[in-house]
Amino acid sequence: MKKFVKIFVGLIGFIALIILCFVAFVFLKWDKKYDAPYPELAATQDSTLIARGKYLVYGPAHCAGCHNTTERMLRVDQGEDLTLIGGAEFVFEPGVIRSRNLTPDMETGIGKLTDGEVARVMRNSIGADGRPIFPLMPFQNMSDEDVVAILSYLRSQEPVNHFVKPTEYSFMGKAVLALGLIKPEGPAGTPPKSIKIEPSEVYGKYLANSVANCVGCHSPRDLMSGEFIGPKFSGGLEFEEVPGALFVTPNLTPDPETGIIANWSEEAFVERFKAGRVYEHSPMPWGSFARMSEVDLRAIFRYLKALEPVSNKVEKTQYMLEVGGSN
Ligand code: HEC
Ligand code: HEC
Structure with a gap:
């Protein structure tokens, strides 16, 4: 019996020590600094x-x-x-x-x-x-x-x-x-010098991934580190910025069964964006996106329509638990 108590106390002490070491590690290491050359880009009066x-x-x-x-x-x-x-x-x-x-x-x-x-x-x-x-x-x-x-x-x-x-x-x-799980990310390769503004998939890809962050919200991600943990644009990320108002991003890939825009026409897509916000607390910056030009919206639509279809059923995109109203 005595031996058992000794082992038990020893074990607790060991666990406490590990926790203490981890806490010390966190406090010593969290404020890490990173470095990268400054891009040689400067503001103009143009x-x-x-x-x-x-x-x-x-x-x-x-x-x-x-x-x-x-x-x-x-x-x-x-x-x-x-x-x-x-x-x-x-x-x-x-x-x-x-x-x-x-x-x-x-x-x-x-x-x-x-x-x-x-x-x-x-x-x-x-x-x-x-x-x-x-x-x-x-x-x-x-x-x-x-x-x-x-x-x-x-x-x-x-x-x-x-x-x-x-x-x-x-x-x-x-x-x-x-632990270095949130760490700075640099560009993938050399960023383009300029990009042609036209209703093309190339420009749509650029906007959806490198400017408007459609990919950041409409993809499965780890909420702690921000890492992508599933097929991009397949939706399913949850937001609850206002308590009780839960939003889930729809699947933007052209999957005929589960993709939200699979059956939308290009005109319907443009009109949906021009109409702006429908749900008060939706995290999607609808007001900013309503200011997008038709060329930009058409480019994004053409890019999304050309994506690999991914089957991911998102039952519902918004749940207003307390804020009033259902659906
Ligand atoms: C989704 C919200 C969001 C968008 C969109 C956004 N920012 Fe930020 N930005 C933030 C937040 C939050 C911080 C603070 C981040 C931190 O402290 O780690 C920040 C920090 C910054 C900083 C650092 C400033 C400093 O004093 O260190 C700069 C510069 C910046 N943003 C520029 C921009 C520019 C330019 C754009 C548009 C091209 C932009 N941001 C779009 C949320 C946003
Ligand atoms: C900050 C997160 C966020 C960003 C950025 C974002 N979305 Fe969304 N999106 C959502 C959420 C949440 C919903 C569901 C609630 C709603 O419809 O407002 C949604 C809904 C949609 C819908 C369905 C609208 C409907 O009427 O059913 C489309 C289409 C869409 N997003 C496309 C895009 C595109 C294209 C971009 C980039 C230009 C984008 N989203 C950027 C979060 C985001």
């Missing part, structure tokens, strides 16, 4: 590029839909062109991730960052301070020309002094960082 940048920021790339306070995000969704003062809080298991002030304000915005530092966030998801940027912005493979267009537009905004508290990771989030 009015055509500034206009392209504004279109991307308020439309397909929806920077404006995230880089604002929650109240202003709603107004951007309804069609107002508000400057990008930051402040939205994205609450995930790894922590509270806060979007930054992207106006050229010297104190609270990107005024103190160089063009290279801003471009590196987009290309390599590494912050100016070397921190890994939370994987919400998959712009790694955006063309040089479009990155320059966005930089040019951001620099042309009115500076707004608006302080946003830094992102805060939970213990789980710090553990994920310490």
